[in-house]
Amino acid sequence: MATRQHAKMAFLQWSCQDVARWIESLGYPQYTACFTENFITGKKLIYINCCYLPRLGITDFEHMKAISARVRELLGISEPLWSRSIADPPQDDMNMFLEVKSRTGESADSLTYTQFLNYRKK
Template sequence: MGTRNMEFLQWSCEDVARWIESIGFPQYKAIAARVRELLGIAEVLWSRSVADPPRDLEGLFLEMKSRTGVETDQLTPQQLLEDIRH
């Protein structure tokens, strides 16, 4: 990798949002907020502690579905509930 500065690999969501705004996409935060509103999910803070209460199921399901692969493609909300219970 040489001597290139790789600080961006440690960026938080807010850092990424600021960068996207700085390169000419200020609507990013507004779009993300509207999508969360449509989906009925809350913004997840990356500083969230494992001691916090569990996230909402809709958010967990969408997070799982954001990954790729055969198992993920076939995942249903009911299967996620069963997995959480076990």
């Protein structure tokens, strides 16, 4: 299980060029510069959604929806419910784990999903 989880999180180590190649593999080679010029690494992919993509220069709504969906698929997270109140506490452990993993530093780099879940139970 730990090896499978580690393999699933391999994207966190991606460079800007790795992310650009992934975007190109999705069929959007016209956006590779948007990602490299904005230094979007694997860790920063965690924050990519339809609200953030226009800041990168991606404004085609259908492309935004498709890229956001593929990012969520890569991260293994579901689309947030549109009816969810921002006052509600975060519900998805994976989203919260990925936010921690997006940080830099030894503690974020070494944290495993199992360790995160054990810490959350306390």
